Amino acid sequence: MTRPLDPDLFAxxxxxxxxxxxxxxxxxxxxxxxxxxxxxxxxxxRPLRGITPKVLTESLRAMERDGLVVRTAxxxxxxxxxxxxxxxxxxLLEPLAAICTWTAQHQSTxxxxxxxx
Amino acid sequence: MTRPLDPDLFAxxxxxxxxxxxxxxxxxxxxxxxxxxxxxxxxxxRPLRGITPKVLTESLRAMERDGLVVRTAxxxxxxxxxxxxxxxxxxLLEPLAAICTWTAQHQSTxxxxxxxx
DNA sequence: CTGTATCCTCATGGATACTG
DNA sequence: CAGTATCCATGAGGATACAG
Numbered sequence: 001m002t003r004p005l006d007p008d009l010f011a012x013x014x015x016x017x018x019x020x021x022x023x024x025x026x027x028x029x030x031x032x033x034x035x036x037x038x039x040x041x042x043x044x045x046r047p048l049r050g051i052t053p054k055v056l057t058e059s060l061r062a063m064e065r066d067g068l069v070v071r072t073a074x075x076x077x078x079x080x081x082x083x084x085x086x087x088x089x090x091x092l093l094e095p096l097a098a099i100c101t102w103t104a105q106h107q108s109t110x111x112x113x114x115x116x117x
Numbered sequence: 118m119t120r121p122l123d124p125d126l127f128a129x130x131x132x133x134x135x136x137x138x139x140x141x142x143x144x145x146x147x148x149x150x151x152x153x154x155x156x157x158x159x160x161x162x163r164p165l166r167g168i169t170p171k172v173l174t175e176s177l178r179a180m181e182r183d184g185l186v187v188r189t190a191x192x193x194x195x196x197x198x199x200x201x202x203x204x205x206x207x208x209l210l211e212p213l214a215a216i217c218t219w220t221a222q223h224q225s226t227x228x229x230x231x232x233x234x
Numbered sequence: 235c236t237g238t239a240t241c242c243t244c245a246t247g248g249a250t251a252c253t254g
Numbered sequence: 255c256a257g258t259a260t261c262c263a264t265g266a267g268g269a270t271a272c273a274g
Binding site: 023024025065066067088091092094095096098099101102106109110113114 | 140141142182183184205208209211212213216218219223226227230231
Binding site: 040041042045053054056057073077078079080081 | 235236237238
């Protein structure tokens, strides 16, 4: 108990902005959306209820820049574009699952606690 | 591949605001800071470089409301206040560790990818 | 279908100073 | 030591409309 804090634990998070925008509103949900294979723009727009095309584009571009997602455009008519997780992006699935499981398991606890206050 | 999306996976995250403010700038760091035992206000203020007392207070109050943290004030002079994780708060440590590990392992990859673009 | 272009709101969180 | 009190900057994200 009360061992000194390990400074290294913060090394990865010390930047003004988080390396991965795990904290933002959509990135994690997008990763989950893409876990079973490539999805098209509208296939992402729909299940993420409430996201606007602008924000979806921004999020996907950011994830592309970070190498989490690849965008593939097919020269067809009507145009078809597919987004898929890269192998690197897939490495996020496991730690993210841990958080999702926690949330699913403890959501009711949280609701009770909040209702009581 | 390309199995249909499991809608339940989003059930826990469908609210306008996340149940737990995992996404915010300080909550996760505070959990990590408190993992080894109770800490005093200034013991949290210092290692979280850059946080202001106002924001620290706000964050701790929010975590208190959610039952993640307990505040204990000792009637001494000078005043002493300790913050500690509740058992419930401790359940967050494991999934959070998964994310921390991921970040630590892949930070360099991310840096390379960004430098290349 | 797959996006862009504008405009705008609003909450997070930072700066600074002060108090019991 | 452990906060409060103000004020304010910023940018993520939303609304809406339009385009290739």
